[in-house]
Amino acid sequence: MQKNFLNIFTNALSSFREPLMVLDPDLKIIKANQAFYMTFCAKQEDTEGVLIYDLGNGQWNIPRLKELLENILPENTMLNDFEVEHSFDVIGPKIMHLNARRIYNDFKKVELILLAIEDVTKSEHYKRDLEDIVEKRTIQLVLEKQKTEHEKRLAEEALEEIKVLKKQLEDERAYLKDEIKLEHNHENIIGQSDGLKYVLFKVEQIAESDTTVMVLGETGTGKELVARAIHSFSNRKNQALIKVNCAALPSNLIESELFGHEKGAFTGADRSHKGRFEIADNATLFLYEIGELPLELQSKLLRVIQDGEFERLGNSRTTKVDVRIIAATNRNLEEEVEKGRFRRDLWYRLNVFPITMPPLRERKEDIPLLTDFYINKISRRLGKQIKVIPKNVMNALLNYHWPGNVRELENVLERAVINSSSPKLHLADDLDKSYKHLSKDGCN
Numbered sequence: 001m002q003k004n005f006l007n008i009f010t011n012a013l014s015s016f017r018e019p020l021m022v023l024d025p026d027l028k029i030i031k032a033n034q035a036f037y038m039t040f041c042a043k044q045e046d047t048e049g050v051l052i053y054d055l056g057n058g059q060w061n062i063p064r065l066k067e068l069l070e071n072i073l074p075e076n077t078m079l080n081d082f083e084v085e086h087s088f089d090v091i092g093p094k095i096m097h098l099n100a101r102r103i104y105n106d107f108k109k110v111e112l113i114l115l116a117i118e119d120v121t122k123s124e125h126y127k128r129d130l131e132d133i134v135e136k137r138t139i140q141l142v143l144e145k146q147k148t149e150h151e152k153r154l155a156e157e158a159l160e161e162i163k164v165l166k167k168q169l170e171d172e173r174a175y176l177k178d179e180i181k182l183e184h185n186h187e188n189i190i191g192q193s194d195g196l197k198y199v200l201f202k203v204e205q206i207a208e209s210d211t212t213v214m215v216l217g218e219t220g221t222g223k224e225l226v227a228r229a230i231h232s233f234s235n236r237k238n239q240a241l242i243k244v245n246c247a248a249l250p251s252n253l254i255e256s257e258l259f260g261h262e263k264g265a266f267t268g269a270d271r272s273h274k275g276r277f278e279i280a281d282n283a284t285l286f287l288y289e290i291g292e293l294p295l296e297l298q299s300k301l302l303r304v305i306q307d308g309e310f311e312r313l314g315n316s317r318t319t320k321v322d323v324r325i326i327a328a329t330n331r332n333l334e335e336e337v338e339k340g341r342f343r344r345d346l347w348y349r350l351n352v353f354p355i356t357m358p359p360l361r362e363r364k365e366d367i368p369l370l371t372d373f374y375i376n377k378i379s380r381r382l383g384k385q386i387k388v389i390p391k392n393v394m395n396a397l398l399n400y401h402w403p404g405n406v407r408e409l410e411n412v413l414e415r416a417v418i419n420s421s422s423p424k425l426h427l428a429d430d431l432d433k434s435y436k437h438l439s440k441d442g443c444n
């Protein structure tokens with residue numbers, strides 16, 4: 001059968017483009033085709049009759065080939081596409097797909113082994129390059145996706161932050177709008193009286209600490225100026241001084257104004273709102289007309305002063321803040337405490353460091369200085385030239401008892417400047433009369 005087969009094979013062998021070999025059962029090469037000799041630069045005389053492993057000076061002694069021929073093939077009659085990678089001396093590295101088949105004789109004994117060697121080096125390299133490109137591109141895409149997701153997350157976080165900042169700015173803007181509406185004075189505190197000097201001494205003494213300050217005194221004496229001076233000498237001076245007029249807000253709004261509210265906390269609360277305590281975090285909160293604070297809010301205020309904690313209306317989450325408090329009142333709070341209108345514990349908490357503004361009538365030596373200051377300021381504003389303050393005018397100013405204090409003096413002087421058609425100041429008010437009139441009504 002071997003002879004017959006070999007004859008057929010030898011004739012057919014040359015027509016195969018794929019390298020082929022025929023081995024005997026001892027793995028010696030009986031024949032190889034032209035394609036084999038060409039592909040592997042081998043010669044017929046060095047090939048035929050040689051043990052396959054000795055071929056090309058032992059270059060075919062390839063462990064994978066051995067495994068195929070000695071271990072795998074005895075178990076399988078035929079094997080396809082068994083991949084072997086090997087570097088030959090002359091032709092260099094090759095990737096081969098081996099297809100092997102055992103051919104038996106009539107007695108079921110192996111007579112021949114047909115070994116086809118497909119050189120897939122080029123296509124395999126191409127495939128591997130492609131796989132490489134695909135892998136690299138996949139990694140690139142995964143990284144790009146991760147980067148995009150990271151950037152998206154950052155953008156979302158930034159957007160969230162912007163939303164919070166925007167809200168904060170809106171709150172502050174709303175607050176500052178109110179501030180601008182209120183006339184306030186950044187000029188120096190005018191005066192040289194001992195009473196005023198003592199106040200300024202106390203301001204300097206306490207400004208740098210975070211101690212709560214209670215500013216007492218009649219209306220118009222300059223309590224707000226004192227509060228501003230404390231704030232501007234304090235370590236919090238770069239933050240705003242946040243004001244709350246406890247008398248100006250309707251009682252149902254004070255709580256939300258102080259502590260803020262969530263959207264829907266009450267009818268009309270169509271958006272959440274930051275309270276003054278939150279806005280004043282790390283800054284100073286000036287609570288004036290504190291004597292007007294409703295009793296039910298006094299306990300909440302006490303808690304913020306003690307622990308720095310409160311809850312927004314409609315939210316049970318506790319907010320913690322660091323706020324320095326300056327309170328002011330023109331009421332006699334001790335009397336209010338006695339009458340049960342002001343909580344004693346709150347009064348003690350607020351009255352840690354009291355500063356009392358003396359009324360203007362008790363520091364008359366400040367009147368000429370204040371008069372000069374205000375005449376200049378008002379004349380400039382109204383485009384007038386007031387050069388002389390007659391003695392009788394100054395005497396009237398000095399002798400009046402000023403129940404409305406500096407604010408009243410400012411108003412009287414404004415009316416006087418308007419009333420003066422020459423560089424001489426003419427009072428528009430009869431201070432003597434208004435004094436007597438007020439005294440008669442018992443308002444002094």
Ligand SMILES: Nc1ncnc2c1ncn2[C@@H]1O[C@H](COP(=O)(O)OP(=O)(O)OP(=O)(O)O)[C@@H](O)[C@H]1O
Pocket residue numbers: 184185188189190191217218219220221222223224225226288328329330370406407410
């Ligand atoms: N020493 C001062 N020098 C200059 N201006 C002063 C002085 N004291 C008070 N004023 C002015 O008088 C006006 C009233 O002052 P301020 O509002 O501080 O008083 P207040 O005691 O807080 O009054 P109220 O209790 O009625 O709120 C303001 O225009 C303020 O600038």
